[in-house]
Amino acid sequence: xxxxxxxxxxxxxxxxxxxxxxxxxxxxxxxxxxxxxxxxxxxxxxxxxxxxxxxxxxxxxxxxxxxxxxxxxxxxxxxxxxxxxxxxxxxxxxxxxxxxxxxxxxxxxxxxxxxxxxxxxxxxxxxxxxxxxxxxxxxxxxxxxxxxxxxxxxxxxxxxxxxxxxxxxxxxxxxxxxxxxxxxxxxxxxxxxxxxxxxxxxxxxxxxxxxxxxxxxxxxxxxxxxxxxxxxxxxxxxxxxxxxxxxxxxxxxxxxxxxxxxxxxxxxxxxxxxxxxxxxxxxxxxxxxxxxxxxxxxxxxxxxxxxxxxxxxxxxxxxxxxxxxxxxxxxxxxxxxx
Amino acid sequence: xxxxxxxxxxxxxxxxxxxxxxxxxxxxxxxxxxxxxxxxxxxxxxxxxxxxxxxxxxxxxxxxxxxxxxxxxxxxxxxxxxxxxxxxxxxxxxxxxxxxxxxxxxxxxxxxxxxxxxxxxxxxxxxxxxxxxxxxxxxxxxxxxxxxxxxxxxxxxxxxxxxxxxxxxxxxxxxxxxxxxxxxxxxxxxxxxxxxxxxxxxxxxxxxxxxxxxxxxxxxxxxxxxxxxxxxxxxxxxxxxxxxxxxxxxxxxxxxxxxxxxxxxxxxxxxxxxxxxxxxxxxxxxxxxxxxxxxxxxxxxxxxxxxxxxxxxxxxxxxxxxxxxxxxxxxxxxxxxxxxxxxxxxxxxxxxxxxxxxxxxxxxxxxxxxxxxxxxxxxxxxxxxxxxxxxxxxxxxxxxxxxxxxxxxxxxxxxxxxxxxxxxxxxxxxxxxxxxxxxxxxxxxxxxxxxxxxxxxxxxxxxxxxxxxxxxxxxxxxxxxxxxxxxxxxxxxxxxxxxxxxxxxxxxxxxxxxxxxxxxxxxxxxxxxxxxxxxxxxxxxxxxxxxxxxxxxxxxxxxxxxxxxxxxxxxxxxxxxxxxxxxxxxxxxxxxxxxxxxxxxxxxxxxxxxxxx
Numbered sequence: 001x002x003x004x005x006x007x008x009x010x011x012x013x014x015x016x017x018x019x020x021x022x023x024x025x026x027x028x029x030x031x032x033x034x035x036x037x038x039x040x041x042x043x044x045x046x047x048x049x050x051x052x053x054x055x056x057x058x059x060x061x062x063x064x065x066x067x068x069x070x071x072x073x074x075x076x077x078x079x080x081x082x083x084x085x086x087x088x089x090x091x092x093x094x095x096x097x098x099x100x101x102x103x104x105x106x107x108x109x110x111x112x113x114x115x116x117x118x119x120x121x122x123x124x125x126x127x128x129x130x131x132x133x134x135x136x137x138x139x140x141x142x143x144x145x146x147x148x149x150x151x152x153x154x155x156x157x158x159x160x161x162x163x164x165x166x167x168x169x170x171x172x173x174x175x176x177x178x179x180x181x182x183x184x185x186x187x188x189x190x191x192x193x194x195x196x197x198x199x200x201x202x203x204x205x206x207x208x209x210x211x212x213x214x215x216x217x218x219x220x221x222x223x224x225x226x227x228x229x230x231x232x233x234x235x236x237x238x239x240x241x242x243x244x245x246x247x248x249x250x251x252x253x254x255x256x257x258x259x260x261x262x263x264x265x266x267x268x269x270x271x272x273x274x275x276x277x278x279x280x281x282x283x284x285x286x287x288x289x290x291x292x293x294x295x296x297x298x299x300x301x302x303x304x305x306x307x308x309x310x311x312x313x314x315x316x317x318x319x320x321x322x323x324x325x326x327x328x329x330x331x332x333x334x335x336x337x338x
Numbered sequence: 339x340x341x342x343x344x345x346x347x348x349x350x351x352x353x354x355x356x357x358x359x360x361x362x363x364x365x366x367x368x369x370x371x372x373x374x375x376x377x378x379x380x381x382x383x384x385x386x387x388x389x390x391x392x393x394x395x396x397x398x399x400x401x402x403x404x405x406x407x408x409x410x411x412x413x414x415x416x417x418x419x420x421x422x423x424x425x426x427x428x429x430x431x432x433x434x435x436x437x438x439x440x441x442x443x444x445x446x447x448x449x450x451x452x453x454x455x456x457x458x459x460x461x462x463x464x465x466x467x468x469x470x471x472x473x474x475x476x477x478x479x480x481x482x483x484x485x486x487x488x489x490x491x492x493x494x495x496x497x498x499x500x501x502x503x504x505x506x507x508x509x510x511x512x513x514x515x516x517x518x519x520x521x522x523x524x525x526x527x528x529x530x531x532x533x534x535x536x537x538x539x540x541x542x543x544x545x546x547x548x549x550x551x552x553x554x555x556x557x558x559x560x561x562x563x564x565x566x567x568x569x570x571x572x573x574x575x576x577x578x579x580x581x582x583x584x585x586x587x588x589x590x591x592x593x594x595x596x597x598x599x600x601x602x603x604x605x606x607x608x609x610x611x612x613x614x615x616x617x618x619x620x621x622x623x624x625x626x627x628x629x630x631x632x633x634x635x636x637x638x639x640x641x642x643x644x645x646x647x648x649x650x651x652x653x654x655x656x657x658x659x660x661x662x663x664x665x666x667x668x669x670x671x672x673x674x675x676x677x678x679x680x681x682x683x684x685x686x687x688x689x690x691x692x693x694x695x696x697x698x699x700x701x702x703x704x705x706x707x708x709x710x711x712x713x714x715x716x717x718x719x720x721x722x723x724x725x726x727x728x729x730x731x732x733x734x735x736x737x738x739x740x741x742x743x744x745x746x747x748x749x750x751x752x753x754x755x756x757x758x759x760x761x762x763x764x765x766x767x768x769x770x771x772x773x774x775x776x777x778x779x780x781x782x783x784x785x786x787x788x789x790x791x792x793x794x795x796x797x798x799x800x801x802x803x804x805x806x807x808x809x810x811x812x813x814x815x816x817x818x819x820x821x822x823x824x825x826x827x828x829x830x831x832x833x834x835x836x837x838x839x840x841x842x843x844x845x846x847x848x849x850x851x852x853x854x855x856x857x858x859x860x861x862x863x864x865x866x867x868x869x870x871x872x873x874x875x876x877x878x879x880x881x882x883x884x885x886x887x888x889x890x891x892x893x894x895x896x897x898x899x900x901x902x903x904x905x906x907x908x909x910x911x912x913x914x915x916x917x918x919x920x921x922x923x924x925x926x927x928x929x930x931x932x933x934x935x936x937x938x939x940x941x942x943x944x945x946x947x948x949x950x951x
Binding site: 010012046048063071077079080086317330333334335 | 619
């Protein structure tokens with residue numbers, strides 16, 4: 001199937017604020033879908049975009065695909081129903097940090113636990129934008145907002161850690177400004193069978209501007225983030241001279257050529273390792289101690305929920321003598337009055 | 339000793355004991371055996387919310403009442419002819435349900451001082467204290483005789499004691515001259531893998547039966563001549579099973595695969611369990627993480643083209659409210675089954691009530707009307723569920739099916755219907771883009787039903803977006819004041835259009851009597867019995883029992899206009915009565931209400947009606 005990004009653009013006016021990171025994600029998705037269609041042979045009508053409530057949840061209206069704009073927090077549940085009902089659809093959940101980690105936290109972890117084959121794009125701007133600036137479950141400790149005028153006193157969630165905790169099979173992270181990386185990751189997510197969660201660190205220009213700037217600014221990005229690629233050494237930095245090693249049971253950033261460190265000492269990323277120990281540590285890396293991990297951190301094979309539901313139904317139907325309602329009505333204990 | 343066998347029309351037996359004593363099973367086995375003989379039955383389980391409440395206390399008493407007869411068995415019966423009480427607490431709880439002429443069978447072995455005190459008796463003589471000494475009390479040493487019966491079985495004493503309910507059942511079978519073979523066959527099936535348990539239960543049942551024949555205490559036995567029923571094949575069915583099967587039948591008739599997202603909750607759980615057990619008919623069930631996910635997965639499945647269902651009870655229904663609004667505004671077919679129980683909040687989870695009507699009618703934000711159908715008997719749950727699904731699919735809207743714990747758990751024999759006698763279901767599925775639309779307009783409506791068309795994801799050229807935001811007919815998000823007002827009106831009008839095709843309301847009795855009794859839902863059997871009774875006494879009374887709550891049948895107002903007095907009887911404080919007052923301010927509605935977590939008693943309805951005659 002040959003499509004262009006234009007084939008996925010709806011006629012609706014995009015109403016996000018100028019400068020919002022969501023525009024970049026929309027562009028990345030619209031660029032990724034032609035590639036997904038080509039790789040997987042998906043026709044245009046197989047895509048369904050589902051969302052909850054929040055700025056990012058307006059996303060389905062801007063896609064010329066099937067779309068369902070749900071209610072706050074419930075996108076994962078709606079998407080689950082769509083996918084189980086029709087496993088041939090390519091189902092995408094577009095959600096924010098409030099939508100999926102606060103009010104919808106329960107549905108998110110259970111979707112991941114079941115490994116239902118949906119792609120979740122989590123726009124993480126660490127703030128409630130649509131309600132005009134209150135702290136979210138990913139706001140950094142001490143964040144001052146309208147509902148935390150003296151700073152928050154609660155720990156933020158790390159979305160990737162939740163994925164690992166729910167025994168997820170796919171987690172990737174990207175920055176809104178990294179359009180090509182985001183596009184590549186979305187294609188990987190689409191190819192993955194199971195719940196693929198993609199965290200996009202996204203900027204809210206109005207209520208939480210520059211929340212990711214300390215790692216995303218062009219001048220410092222290469223030194224403060226690391227793009228992980230399966231089978232490649234964990235090397236980062238403007239000069240590609242920094243890397244990650246295991247120091248005891250912790251990850252440590254080192255410079256190749258210093259303190260006797262050579263390129264061979266650097267860890268090689270294995271996204272397909274079933275044990276999520278290292279993946280969890282990679283998810284939790286925070287600057288300035290360590291670079292923030294981007295790319296596909298975890299991608300392991302497992303059976304998907306929707307496949308298993310379908311297969312169970314088929315298997316039982318094939319082995320049953322009950323073929324229709326009339327059969328069922330007369331099954332079991334009955335008696336005749338003549 | 340020669341017993342006299344007396345023919346009777348019907349009998350009500352109440353089995354009661356500790357919640358671990360197996361009273362539900364004992365009652366079910368008596369009911370099943372009676373039904374298989376061709377009798378009419380109606381059952382009523384009355385059990386505590388606790389799975390194993392403290393042994394020997396009143397809180398832990400579990401009861402199962404079964405009404406067997408050859409005609410007019412509309413209810414499980416008000417008062418019982420036989421009360422089986424396996425311990426003092428059961429006697430204390432249930433003695434009030436025994437008719438003055440009743441036979442009371444007690445396991446006298448359990449009436450030691452400690453147990454009597456534990457049951458809350460103030461004296462050492464419970465029989466005196468309950469003033470039942472003059473009644474026919476059979477002081478049967480059930481525990482010790484069961485022990486004796488199985489002393490050579492080599493079984494653990496605990497296993498032996500567990501079968502004492504079969505001894506009690508044997509006594510009842512003797513009293514009503516019933517054969518043991520149906521129950522023995524049940525043992526064979528149930529304990530297929532453990533033949534020893536088959537032998538134990540058969541022996542205890544038989545010994546109970548023989549014991550009853552040998553003692554003087556049971557002077558006469560009874561026989562219920564099975565009635566001449568309509569010819570055909572019958573089965574027993576309970577309300578929750580019938581609900582599940584009705585939905586499955588609608589799935590078959592509509593060609594839409596059945597999806598049920600749900601969360602376990604008393605007394606609705608058995609619907610999910612039943613659907614989960616029938617994957618052979620292509621049903622997908624999802625036990626969700628919570629009630630909200632139950633309805634939201636169903637809404638998703640509906641969007642994707644399934645006949646989507648979610649089952650729940652009051653508290654779960656509350657949790658689903660917001661999503662119900664989503665189903666209304668997206669105009670997706672969905673059946674929400676609420677098997678009502680006593681509220682508010684957790685209330686009395688295992689007890690029946692009709693107290694969620696207001697919630698079904700009004701419990702959502704915005705202008706958000708939903709069609710409501712109520713089941714009126716265990717087997718009627720099948721038809722009610724079938725038509726709830728039919729209307730949801732054909733009108734593209736959610737439909738609330740109100741059942742009740744009394745119906746869900748109650749069972750009755752059912753003349754098995756044939757699917758060819760049920761109508762086709764034609765959801766307005768669209769598969770090609772009409773020539774006059776540049777793109778699919780999701781909220782363009784059918785002129786007759788006002789239903790929008792159902793474009794299933796995966797269909798080429800019909801890509802569209804729907805959601806919780808108000809939209810115009812073309813599917814664009816709109817906050818235009820007039821568009822909103824029009825869409826609100828159209829969604830409400832769609833429910834009113836349904837009235838054109840639902841059956842006209844029936845009146846039982848004269849069309850213009852002195853008094854019209856109005857009722858709805860699970861009180862049907864009691865109302866029928868009450869009206870039978872009143873007619874026998876030549877009272878000028880009729881009954882209108884409503885299955886359709888919203889919309890109401892088209893002739894509703896005409897009916898009300900023909901009666902001098904109208905009395906609305908329901909198991910709440912007057913919710914249907916108030917709904918009718920708002921709809922028909924020109925009529926006066928009197929009320930008879932009960933909010934005790936218990937069904938009506940026929941006699942109290944008869945009394946209430948006589949008071950206004």
